Amino acid sequence: MRRLITIAALAAIVTAGTAREVVVRGSDTLLNLVQNLAEAFTATQPDVTVSVTGGGSGVGISAIINKQTDIADASRSIASKEISSARANGVNPVEYVIAIDGVCVIVNSQNSIEKLTIDQLGQLYQGKVTNWSAVGGPNQKVSLYGRQPSSGTFVYVRDEAVKGEYAASMRQMNGNAQIVEAVKADPGAIGYVGVGYAREQGIKILQLSKDGASYYSPLDEQAINSNVYPLARPLFQYTNGKAKGDAKAFIEFELSPAGQKIVEEQGFFPVTEGYMATNQSHLQ
C-alpha cells in the first residue's frame, strides 16, 4: 500500500513537472493574432500549451498584477496606477511591443463617405454630429458602435480621437468582431476595430487625417510606421519581470521573422526597428 502511494505521488510530481503551460489573457484586439501565434508556436513546441483568452486589456493587466497570467495582452500601455499596484504586489511589469496596429474606422459599404478628419471623428463619437450629411456623407442618421470601457481600444480612441466623452447613444460591443458584424448590418453605422479585423466584405475602411490636408489609410504600412496615420499604435504584452522559460520562448517566437509573418497575415503590421531593439533589451 505504501509503495502504491509512493508511486502515485511520484507520478503526480512527474506529471506536474511535464505540464508546461503559458497563460495569456487580455486584449480582444490581440486575441485572434495571439491565438494564431500560439498555434504556430505549439506546433514547434509540442510539450508546451499556450492558453489565450480575451476579456479586454484591463482584465489582462489586472491579471498580471494579481499573478494570474504569465503574459498580459494590451492594446494600450499600462497606466501609472497599475504599475504602482503591481509593484506593491511584488510584480514588475516588463513591456514588449509585438505588433503595430492602425485602428480602422469602418462604415457600412453602402455609405458614400470615404474619409474623415480626426476632429470630425471626434464630433461623431461625441454625438455632436448625428447625420452623415454634416461630414460629406449621405442624408442618413449616424449609428455609433464602440467597445466597452475595459477595452484598451475604447480608451485609445477616446483619448486620441474623441478627446471628450463618447455619446451615450454609442452601443458598446463585446469585441471587434461584433462591431464588424453590426456595421455590416447597419447602413448608418460607424465603428472602430483593430486592423486585423477590418478586411472583410460589407464594410468600408475610412481614410483619416490629422489636419484635413492629407488623408491616410490604416492599410498603408508607411503611413502607420511614420505615424502620419492618426490612429497608429503599438500593441503590447506584459510579463512579471523579464520573461523566462516558455513565456520567453513564446515572446521570442512572436518577435521572430516567422512570428512577424503571422502578424502581417493577420492584418497587423510588423514591429519597427526601434521597438524591436527595446524588446530585445527586455528579453536579455
Place this chain on the structure above:
Amino acid sequence: MRKTVVALLLAILLAGSVYAIDPGQSELEYNGWFRYTNQSTKLNITSPTASRSNAERNYLRAAHQWTAKLYSKLSLDFLSSSSYADGASVRIKEAYLDMATPIKDFTLTGGMQKVYFGEIYSWDYTHPDKELSDAQGVCSSADYGLTLNGFLPSGFGEAQVGVYNGEGYKVTGAKNSTSPMLLANLRLTPIAGFQVGASVFSKVKDVSAFSNGAPKRGAGADTTKFFNADTANRNRFAFAPMAKIAVGPASLTGEYIMYSYTRNYSYYALNRDSTHTVTDSTLTVSNKDYNMTGIDLMPLVTLMNQKLDVFGRFSTWQQKDQVGDSMPVNKVKSLMRYGLGFNWHFLKRAGGSKPAVAFQFAWIHEQSEALKPAPATGKVDPTDIFMVQFRMEWNHVLPAP
C-alpha cells in the same frame, strides 16, 4: 486651515466646470459577508462567552460613470443589528462624487466616503477582522469630506490628502463640529515587491460635545460643574508608518501606529453657602490625555494558483505613557493578539483582483489587560476567537440607456 478648504472648494469648482456631464454606464455591486463568531476563554468553545451569527456586511453599491472623468457612487450597508426589532439595520457608507482634476492621474472625491488611515488604505479583508486602527477606533471608517487622490508618475506610488468632519459618518447635522480633520496618505513603490509609506491625521479641535457655545452642566458626580464651551477641546493625532514586502507568493505587511488623545477643558464649580445659595464660582482648567501605540503584522502566502491564502497576524495595542489626569481605562484597553487563518477562493472576479466567492477562517488569540473596575495590573483570561465567514461579491455593468 481655511486656505485648505478654500483651495479644495476651488478645485471642485474647476473640475466641475471643466468636464461636461453626459449619461453613461452604471454599475451595481454586491459585497456580502455572512459570519459566525465563537469567542471563549481557555479554548472552551462549547461554552463560549459569545456566539454570534450575523450578516457582518451587505454592501449594495450603485455607481454611475457620468463621463470618464466624473463618477458617483452610493453604498448602503444592510447589516445585522440586535438594536432593531427586525434584527437588521441599514446605513450609508458611501455617497460621493469623484472628479478628475487637471493634475494627471489625480481625482477629487467629495461627499461621504471611506476614510483611509493606516493599513486600512489597502486593507482588502484578506483577514476577515478589521485593520488595527479601525478596530481601535483611531479614525472613523467613513466620513463627510473632500479627498484629493492620485498616482505618482511611472508607478512610483500614490498619495492622498483629505479634509473631513472628523466625527465619522454616524454623526451628522447639528452634531457636527466646525473643526475639520486632516488626513494624508503616502505610499511609495520604488521597486517591485517593496512598498513603504505612512498615514497621518489630526483633528485639532473638536467641540462637538459643547456645540451650542453655552456652558454645559456636568452629569453624574459633575452636576455642580458647568463646563466652559470655549475651552473644551478634544485633540486627536495619529501617525502610522507602514511597509510591505512581497516576494513571489509571499508577502509581509506591517504598520506601527502612534495615537494621542488630549482633552483640554475648563469648568466652573459653584460655591454655595449654608443655605445652598450660590455665592461664587471657582474656575478650574484641566486636561486629560492618553497615548497609544500599536503594531500590526500580517504575513501572507498565496497558494494553488491564487485559490488559497494562508495568513498569520500579530497585533499589539498598548498604552504608551500618560500625563495629566488619566482617561477612563476602558478607552485605553491594552491588548496583544496573534492568530492564523486561511481563505479559500471558490471564484475570483475577472483579472483576479477581487474575490467573487470565498470561505474565510481565522483564529485569534487575545490577551488583554483588565478593564476597570478590575485591578489595573490584573490580566484577564486569554480569549480565543474563531471566525468563519462566507464572502460573496459580484458586480454588473449596466450599459448606457
